[in-house]
Amino acid sequence: MNEITYKPIGIVHSSFKEPKTVPSQAAASKGSKGTLEIYPQYAEGLKDLKGVSHLILLYHFSLVKDCKLLVKPFLDDQLHGVFATRSPARPNPIGISTVRLTKIENNTVHIQDVDIVHCTPLLDIKPYVPKFDDRKNAKIGWFKDKIDKLKDARDDGRFCK
Amino acid sequence: MNEITYKPIGIVHSSFKEPKTVPSQAAASKGSKGTLEIYPQYAEGLKDLKGVSHLILLYHFSLVKDCKLLVKPFLDDQLHGVFATRSPARPNPIGISTVRLTKIENNTVHIQDVDIVHCTPLLDIKPYVPKFDDRKNAKIGWFKDKIDKLKDARDDGRFCK
Numbered sequence: 001m002n003e004i005t006y007k008p009i010g011i012v013h014s015s016f017k018e019p020k021t022v023p024s025q026a027a028a029s030k031g032s033k034g035t036l037e038i039y040p041q042y043a044e045g046l047k048d049l050k051g052v053s054h055l056i057l058l059y060h061f062s063l064v065k066d067c068k069l070l071v072k073p074f075l076d077d078q079l080h081g082v083f084a085t086r087s088p089a090r091p092n093p094i095g096i097s098t099v100r101l102t103k104i105e106n107n108t109v110h111i112q113d114v115d116i117v118h119c120t121p122l123l124d125i126k127p128y129v130p131k132f133d134d135r136k137n138a139k140i141g142w143f144k145d146k147i148d149k150l151k152d153a154r155d156d157g158r159f160c161k
Numbered sequence: 162m163n164e165i166t167y168k169p170i171g172i173v174h175s176s177f178k179e180p181k182t183v184p185s186q187a188a189a190s191k192g193s194k195g196t197l198e199i200y201p202q203y204a205e206g207l208k209d210l211k212g213v214s215h216l217i218l219l220y221h222f223s224l225v226k227d228c229k230l231l232v233k234p235f236l237d238d239q240l241h242g243v244f245a246t247r248s249p250a251r252p253n254p255i256g257i258s259t260v261r262l263t264k265i266e267n268n269t270v271h272i273q274d275v276d277i278v279h280c281t282p283l284l285d286i287k288p289y290v291p292k293f294d295d296r297k298n299a300k301i302g303w304f305k306d307k308i309d310k311l312k313d314a315r316d317d318g319r320f321c322k
Contacts, residue, residue, distance in 0.1 A: 046242050092167040
């Protein structure tokens with residue numbers, strides 16, 4: 001299989017009009033509001049999200065430039081292998097964010113804790129389920145000495161076109 | 162943006178030669194071994210995964226048939242909106258699994274807790290970081306009454322071509 005083609009199911013609306021200053025993770029973007037505009041032909045797939053508090057969003061980093069395999073992530077000034085980072089500039093620039101679901105109105109999904117640039121193409125929505133997705137006692141390698149920087153880490157545009 | 166095209170960075174090798182009997186989540190597949198064969202041109206991106214215990218894998222569900230927006234997931238016999246499930250048959254059939262990293266040898270990544278069918282195209286590897294990815298006290302909607310079935314839930318081929 002040489003190429004895989006997807007079509008966006010919708011688009012993300014957020015207060016971040018450009019990558020610069022976007023928090024580097026949803027976990028560091030508490031309260032930032034946004035919406036998912038789901039294209040009408042996919043809206044039926046939103047049924048039964050009632051009572052689900054968090055969504056895993058998969059989306060396309062549409063603004064990144066071509067990736068390198070060694071990158072300086074926002075949390076460090078050293079180069080790391082791209083698969084050991086969460087850098088947006090990746091061979092396949094797919095982003096993942098776990099956000100809070102606050103309300104669904106027709107094909108509009110209201111979310112909080114958004115770390116996604118306005119007008120980002122949305123690929124998928126999955127319900128976040130702790131029994132599926134949490135890993136207690138996970139070890140984090142090079143992040144261990146840098147994780148305290150998370151709350152202040154912001155996109156500075158380094159990966160953009 | 163109408164279409165987004167990705168190229169696999171490698172391929173998943175596992176003991177599951179077909180979808181039938183695959184555990185429905187990595188969390189219910191403790192100890193199942195597999196490897197990620199990363200194509201040589203991407204191998205440099207694996208640098209600095211030392212000390213990282215868990216990886217988030219994104220991959221393409223290459224065997225699913227065309228999706229419907231209402232599906233019966235493995236944990237229930239009722240129809241649910243596809244975005245309220247983790248069904249593999251989705252508008253964009255991207256899978257996500259958090260697996261254990263045990264060893265890296267050149268471009269081969271040894272993993273455990275694998276719930277992925279053999280020869281699945283791999284799209285991305287991200288380090289799992291609890292401070293980024295855990296959400297305490299998340300509410301899970303319809304899963305609440307079904308989650309106890311997780312340990313016994315297996316793929317039965319219902320979403321396959």
